[in-house]
Amino acid sequence: MRLLIGMAVCAACAAFSATGCAPGDDSGGSHDVSGERFDADGGADEPDLPPVDALDEDGGGEAVEETLPEAEDETTPPDVVDDDATAEGDAGDGDGDESDGELDDGDAEEIDVAACYLDVVFVLDVSTSMTPILDALHSGIADVWTYATSLTPYAQFGLVVFVDNVQVTNGGAAYADVASLQREFANWRSFCSTNSEPGGGGGFNDDCPENTIEALWDAVDGYAWRPDATRVIVFATDDTFAESPDTLGSYDEPVHHRYADLVTHLRDAEIRVATFAAHDSINCSIPPVHDAQPGFYTPWGGTDALPVATGARVFDIMGVRDGSIAMSEAINDVILEEYCTPYM
DSSP states (O other): OHHHHHHHHHHHHHHHHHHHOOOOOTTSSOOOOOOEEBOTTSOBOOOOOOOGGGSOSSSSSOOOOOOOOOOSSTTSOOEEOOHHHHHHHHTSOSSOOGGGTOOOGGGOOOEEGGGGOEEEEEEEEOSGGGHHHHHHHHHHHHHHHHHHHHHOTTEEEEEEEESSSEEEGGGGOOOSSHHHHHHHHHHHHHHGGGOBOTTOSSOBOOSSOBOHHHHHHHHHHHSOOOTTOEEEEEEEOSSOBOOTTOEETTTTEEOOSOHHHHHHHHHHTTEEEEEEEOSBOTTOSSSSOOBOOBTTTBOBTTBOOHHHHHTOEEEEHHHHHHTSSOHHHHHHHHHHHHTTOOOO
């Protein structure tokens, strides 16, 4: 019964959010928020969302209600204990035999609501060509924050920025409120025009590839991910990347890791990478135009693309630039699909 209650809680959460919590489109127009969805075997997969009538509103089915005790700390959800099961146990004769309704200590499990934590970390290229993407995020992050917290009050957000080197913002901690995250996006949107490196060092960005691998690696190691949380990275770049032993930028910033090792690192941490990426490097002012699909849309050196390898989705970042993809709606769609579901 404890398992049934836990499943009902998450199913109800997802069903409610799918029908009643999606933010509206401020523009009044229609937007394509479709992205390629991948499952563990690399095939495209459509999200399997609960039907609208998953909760019986006419009394034909049995409703399950849970009342959670007030948490002392809003970031630490309480445990939910099945009182009915406890009552059954009390009705027994105390000999621990299942036939008389007594539950042994080993049977008295608690449903851990922490399994439905939600951690979302933005990992963003802040090179000069990414200004429109930072604009879209700055204007849409309030919708994303509201939507995520409508699914669970235990949603948290972090930010990692990169060009040729990397900075994990806010010391790797979650942002306290949406206003703080909006200010951070505004700061990095202004930074885009400088052609500088976010990690300092005095260098500048004089090449097309950016340091995707180290940015994602540092996001895994540098952010304060919570145990058992649904972990989602929202990654955005409009260019290619390099792997070790290559270097990047005017100061020859090193790439310390290889792509295949990054994929393993992400999967070991059970992180899904929802990706906004370009098909080519047309936005880079340095010729020639490169194929930007490997690692995002197609395999890199025989290893699956990031969305395939982590069971997430990929969106064409040029659609965000031209307005055909509403970035905040696409992110909300990803959050709904991934929240409180088993990894891969």
